[in-house]
Amino acid sequence: MLVRFWGTRGSLPVAQRAATTEAKIVGALLKASGRSFDDEMAARQFVRDELSFAEAHTYGGATTCVEIDDVAESFFICDMGSGLREFGIDAFRRIAGGHNRTYNFFMSHLHWDHIMGFPFFGPAFDPGAKIIIHSGHSDTEQALRRQQEEISFPVPFDWLRASFEFKTLTPGNTYQIDGVDVELMPQDHSHGSYAWKFRNDGKTTVFSTDAEHRLGDDKDKEAFEKFFTGADVVICDTMYSLAESITMKADWGHSSNVMAVNLCHGANAKKLVLFHHEPTSSDLDIERMHEETIRYEQLNRRGANPLEIVCSYDSLELTV
Numbered sequence: 001m002l003v004r005f006w007g008t009r010g011s012l013p014v015a016q017r018a019a020t021t022e023a024k025i026v027g028a029l030l031k032a033s034g035r036s037f038d039d040e041m042a043a044r045q046f047v048r049d050e051l052s053f054a055e056a057h058t059y060g061g062a063t064t065c066v067e068i069d070d071v072a073e074s075f076f077i078c079d080m081g082s083g084l085r086e087f088g089i090d091a092f093r094r095i096a097g098g099h100n101r102t103y104n105f106f107m108s109h110l111h112w113d114h115i116m117g118f119p120f121f122g123p124a125f126d127p128g129a130k131i132i133i134h135s136g137h138s139d140t141e142q143a144l145r146r147q148q149e150e151i152s153f154p155v156p157f158d159w160l161r162a163s164f165e166f167k168t169l170t171p172g173n174t175y176q177i178d179g180v181d182v183e184l185m186p187q188d189h190s191h192g193s194y195a196w197k198f199r200n201d202g203k204t205t206v207f208s209t210d211a212e213h214r215l216g217d218d219k220d221k222e223a224f225e226k227f228f229t230g231a232d233v234v235i236c237d238t239m240y241s242l243a244e245s246i247t248m249k250a251d252w253g254h255s256s257n258v259m260a261v262n263l264c265h266g267a268n269a270k271k272l273v274l275f276h277h278e279p280t281s282s283d284l285d286i287e288r289m290h291e292e293t294i295r296y297e298q299l300n301r302r303g304a305n306p307l308e309i310v311c312s313y314d315s316l317e318l319t320v
């Protein structure tokens with residue numbers, strides 16, 4: 001199983017500004033402190049070894065789109081945020097190499113940041129493509145059609161050439177989809193959202209974004225610990241810090257790094273992926289949140305197995 005992150009930002013796509021790139025270059029030059037490099041390899045080595053991720057890279061700004069690869073003949077994709085455009089381009093490259101043209105989508109929910117990439121998804125125009133959209137919501141087709149109505153977009157849904165199938169799945173069941181065991185679970189979020197669990201070849205990945213977990217809600221804790229049990233990877237909505245999530249951003253429908261660690265500890269999960277980054281956070285803010293989460297996990301293990309904390313970024317690939 002391979003998990004590929006095509007979009008990791010929450011709510012709104014963001015792009016790095018000129019001044020931010022300049023500040024990173026200035027920071028790198030200062031750290032190099034007059035050093036010279038024999039070749040490109042040596043310069044890259046310096047960047048990798050001596051600069052932090054945020055100093056040398058960006059977490060990216062495309063909204064939610066995650067691919068679960070190496071599990072089936074068809075493509076498996078969670079959500080259609082703006083990261084879907086890049087996935088579509090890569091899918092054409094893989095199809096040219098003989099990949100199957102069936103796309104299985106699994107929708108967390110239908111908020112704009114999770115569907116906005118669909119009008120720019122090239123394979124939707126491929127007459128040989130089959131697009132199957134799995135959802136816990138029964139109004140998914142309506143949401144995608146409405147997004148392409150004339151007032152908002154020049155290309156109506158009916159002009160798309162792929163064949164479409166919309167499937168509404170029910171929590172509590174296990175579905176066998178192209179050889180993968182798939183389950184879904186309802187989450188606390190405006191208009192509802194769903195977590196998805198994929199099991200294949202002894203490996204489990206959970207995709208759980210746009211979910212509010214409230215301190216002291218034991219029923220929610222129990223249900224999610226059960227759903228996350230023993231997962232190799234849990235991708236969680238960690239948009240806010242705990243302080244933000246219980247004060248001014250209570251009821252905003254998102255969760256914190258602290259709640260995600262607690263649930264993963266309770267579930268004995270192996271790896272937590274921080275996801276759905278706040279659009280106003282800089283790369284340094286996200287990096288700081290990652291470091292704080294690692295410290296929190298170490299201090300609050302209380303007998304649970306060590307949990308690896310990974311911070312997602314656009315283009316991250318995780319082998320499960």
Ligand SMILES: [Zn+2]
Binds near residue numbers: 010011111113210276
């Ligand atoms: Zn969202």
Ligand SMILES: [Zn+2]
Binds near residue numbers: 109210
């Ligand atoms: Zn949402």
